Amino acid sequence: MKVGVAAASALEALLSNPMRSLLTMLGIIIGVASVMTMMAIGEGARIQIDQQIASVGSNVLTMSPGNMSRGGRSFGGGSGKPFNEADVAAIRGLSIVDAASGTLSGGVTAVSDSANWATQVLGVDADYFTVQNWDAAEGRIFTAQEAGSGALVAVIGKTVADNLFPNGGALGQRIRLDGTPVEIIGLLGEKGTSGPFNRDDQVLVPLSLSRNRIVGGNKTVARHVNRVEILVQDGVDMEDAQTEIGDMMRERRRIQPGAEADFRMFSVADFIRARGEAMNTMGILLAFTAAVSLIVGGVGVMNIMLVSVTERTREIGLRMAIGARGGDILTQFLVEAVSLCAIGGLIGVVIGFGGALGAAAVGGWPAAVSPFIVGIAFGAAALVGLMFGFFPARRASRLDPIQALRHD
Amino acid sequence: MSAGDPPPALIACRDVTKVYRMGDQEVHALAGVTLDISAGEFVAIMGPSGSGKSSLMNLIGALDRPTSGEMWIAGRGLSQMSSDELADLRNETLGFVFQQFNLLPRQSALANVKLPLRYARTEVTDADARAAECLELVGLGDRMDHRPMQLSGGQQQRVAIARALVNKPRILLADEPTGALDTRTTEEIMGILTQLNRQGITIIVVTHESEVAEYASRQIHFRDGNIEVDSARPNAKRA
Ligand SMILES: Nc1ncnc2c1ncn2[C@@H]1O[C@H](COP(=O)(O)OP(=O)(O)OP(=O)(O)O)[C@@H](O)[C@H]1O
Ligand SMILES: [Mg+2]
Numbered sequence: 039m040k041v042g043v044a045a046a047s048a049l050e051a052l053l054s055n056p057m058r059s060l061l062t063m064l065g066i067i068i069g070v071a072s073v074m075t076m077m078a079i080g081e082g083a084r085i086q087i088d089q090q091i092a093s094v095g096s097n098v099l100t101m102s103p104g105n106m107s108r109g110g111r112s113f114g115g116g117s118g119k120p121f122n123e124a125d126v127a128a129i130r131g132l133s134i135v136d137a138a139s140g141t142l143s144g145g146v147t148a149v150s151d152s153a154n155w156a157t158q159v160l161g162v163d164a165d166y167f168t169v170q171n172w173d174a175a176e177g178r179i180f181t182a183q184e185a186g187s188g189a190l191v192a193v194i195g196k197t198v199a200d201n202l203f204p205n206g207g208a209l210g211q212r213i214r215l216d217g218t219p220v221e222i223i224g225l226l227g228e229k230g231t232s233g234p235f236n237r238d239d240q241v242l243v244p245l246s247l248s249r250n251r252i253v254g255g256n257k258t259v260a261r262h263v264n265r266v267e268i269l270v271q272d273g274v275d276m277e278d279a280q281t282e283i284g285d286m287m288r289e290r291r292r293i294q295p296g297a298e299a300d301f302r303m304f305s306v307a308d309f310i311r312a313r314g315e316a317m318n319t320m321g322i323l324l325a326f327t328a329a330v331s332l333i334v335g336g337v338g339v340m341n342i343m344l345v346s347v348t349e350r351t352r353e354i355g356l357r358m359a360i361g362a363r364g365g366d367i368l369t370q371f372l373v374e375a376v377s378l379c380a381i382g383g384l385i386g387v388v389i390g391f392g393g394a395l396g397a398a399a400v401g402g403w404p405a406a407v408s409p410f411i412v413g414i415a416f417g418a419a420a421l422v423g424l425m426f427g428f429f430p431a432r433r434a435s436r437l438d439p440i441q442a443l444r445h446d
Numbered sequence: 447m448s449a450g451d452p453p454p455a456l457i458a459c460r461d462v463t464k465v466y467r468m469g470d471q472e473v474h475a476l477a478g479v480t481l482d483i484s485a486g487e488f489v490a491i492m493g494p495s496g497s498g499k500s501s502l503m504n505l506i507g508a509l510d511r512p513t514s515g516e517m518w519i520a521g522r523g524l525s526q527m528s529s530d531e532l533a534d535l536r537n538e539t540l541g542f543v544f545q546q547f548n549l550l551p552r553q554s555a556l557a558n559v560k561l562p563l564r565y566a567r568t569e570v571t572d573a574d575a576r577a578a579e580c581l582e583l584v585g586l587g588d589r590m591d592h593r594p595m596q597l598s599g600g601q602q603q604r605v606a607i608a609r610a611l612v613n614k615p616r617i618l619l620a621d622e623p624t625g626a627l628d629t630r631t632t633e634e635i636m637g638i639l640t641q642l643n644r645q646g647i648t649i650i651v652v653t654h655e656s657e658v659a660e661y662a663s664r665q666i667h668f669r670d671g672n673i674e675v676d677s678a679r680p681n682a683k684r685a
Contacts, residue, residue: 360542360609361536362533362565363530363533363565364533366533438510439510440510443509
């Protein structure tokens with residue numbers, strides 16, 4: 039007997055009792071919809087993380103003073119002895135390093151002719167733009183020479199530009215940073231938010247300008263910098279790079295072998311990845327929930343198929359009497375169970391599609407419903423039908439023809 | 447006849463018993479029946495209720511296996527056959543007509559008649575035509591799209607006969623086919639069976655009614671699981 043014929047008569051059997059079929063499918067529908075939503079959420083979150091990593095650069099290291107115990111989890115660092123420009127130059131000189139920039143940050147009030155805005159000023163080397171793969175969307179970034187000489191120039195982020203110059207035209211204007219006049223030579227491209235920190239709400243100025251006239255110098259360390267941003271060469275293992283830079287810095291800061299370092303290094307990409315893993319664990323948990331509802335749905339299907347086998351015992355006997363083999367009966371009921379689940383799966387896919395779009399809208403990540411995800415969700419439903427339909431189908435196929443015919 | 451050779455008759459039973467066990471009670475439905483039915487016969491099986499008629503029909507119909515004894519259908523020993531082989535035998539060689547018609551209620555007459563072809567081992571390409579032909583043979587050419595509910599009892603039984611005929615069986619088994627029908631309809635049905643018998647199909651009918659048995663060329667009377675009388679009737683009623 040061909041499966042096509044079996045499917046047609048299966049559909050007919052299901053349609054003969056539409057309400058019951060629908061109620062039975064409910065578990066499958068919910069299961070499939072949640073499998074799909076979960077997978078789409080996981081996939082969307084992964085895409086978002088990849089985008090974030092791409093935006094910060096996956097081979098960027100940030101070094102800040104203060105060790106783990108003193109610095110705690112705080113990103114701010116800066117509690118220990120700062121680095122100086124000689125350290126930055128030494129790091130830049132390593133063969134595994136493509137670019138490195140010291141940074142010096144502080145709060146500042148930026149004032150234009152028409153507005154003022156409390157923001158963050160960040161003193162950087164010209165290398166900073168290379169490390170961050172960041173360029174001016176309008177105007178230009180400052181040169182190494184401007185950076186070295188402490189020229190009175192600034193490159194400002196989108197948020198700053200919007201607040202100081204609501205009507206546009208920021209480029210070429212003069213603003214004051216806590217009283218220091220600077221010329222806006224460039225507007226940075228948008229970077230968006232990384233964690234709690236809005237990266238577009240910054241004013242970038244030459245490092246020495248920031249040290250000499252805005253943030254101020256350090257009592258103990260001449261030409262100091264707060265942090266060092268390092269771009270490691272492509273293809274170099276980040277762990278190895280951390281070890282090599284770390285060893286050199288321990289030497290430069292005369293830390294005894296075995297003693298705890300008074301600085302630390304981290305990669306933002308690693309941090310984002312770690313956060314992604316936490317989301318993954320969450321996703322696995324949710325997938326587990328989805329699997330449970332699929333199983334519950336499967337048990338419902340099994341139950342209704344057993345009822346159906348009992349109700350149709352005479353029909354089974356008749357089919358056997360006119361020549362159906364046990365295998366034919368098995369196929370018939372298996373196809374029926376799978377059809378039930380497949381239809382439930384289809385409805386679930388439609389609902390899950392909506393769920394995935396909704397979750398993406400709420401969570402603010404890209405909606406990621408791929409054919410692969412639809413396939414998995416639908417396949418899971420069909421598999422549930424096969425697994426839970428088998429027992430009732432086998433029971434039907436093993437009925438004794440005579441007893442089945444006598445059944446009332 | 448040497449030990450291994452099958453008997454020449456189309457249907458052969460040798461010392462067949464059927465014992466039903468209900469708890470610790472045993473019911474001897476058939477107590478050693480030996481019987482030959484040749485191709486082309488029209489046999490009526492009669493006897494009081496509980497005498498074993500249906501039990502024998504089920505064995506001949508390969509729906510059930512005997513407790514002991516051996517049976518052959520068309521030269522094949524049933525005890526050696528697997529349940530799949532028995533299913534194929536029912537599909538190809540045997541046709542059933544039941545007292546309760548046993549039609550699928552949601553299917554049209556045509557679909558009901560076609561059903562056995564769905565289980566045929568060799569693919570049937572002209573199922574619709576064959577089913578229609580059989581329905582015409584039983585006089586229901588104009589009722590093919592009707593569902594069982596929309597047909598009278600006699601018409602339903604004719605659909606069932608058409609279904610039994612569709613895969614061209616050599617043997618037609620009917621257990622009280624007219625038990626649920628009135629006299630006039632009974633005559634119609636028996637007329638059809640007689641006509642089929644004339645075309646060469648071997649027919650076995652179980653019945654309580656002597657008017658039905660009149661049509662048969664041989665009457666076998668059962669009592670307590672044994673053949674009591676087995677008589678040829680050369681002047682059977684010809685419809
Ligand atoms: N499945 C069964 N389990 C137990 N006993 C059975 C079963 N089928 C038949 N019997 C018993 O076997 C005996 C013969 O039954 P069978 O149905 O063959 O009689 P019958 O001649 O067809 O009777 P009727 O004319 O009433 O149809 C009866 O005593 C019956 O109760
Ligand atoms: Mg009976």
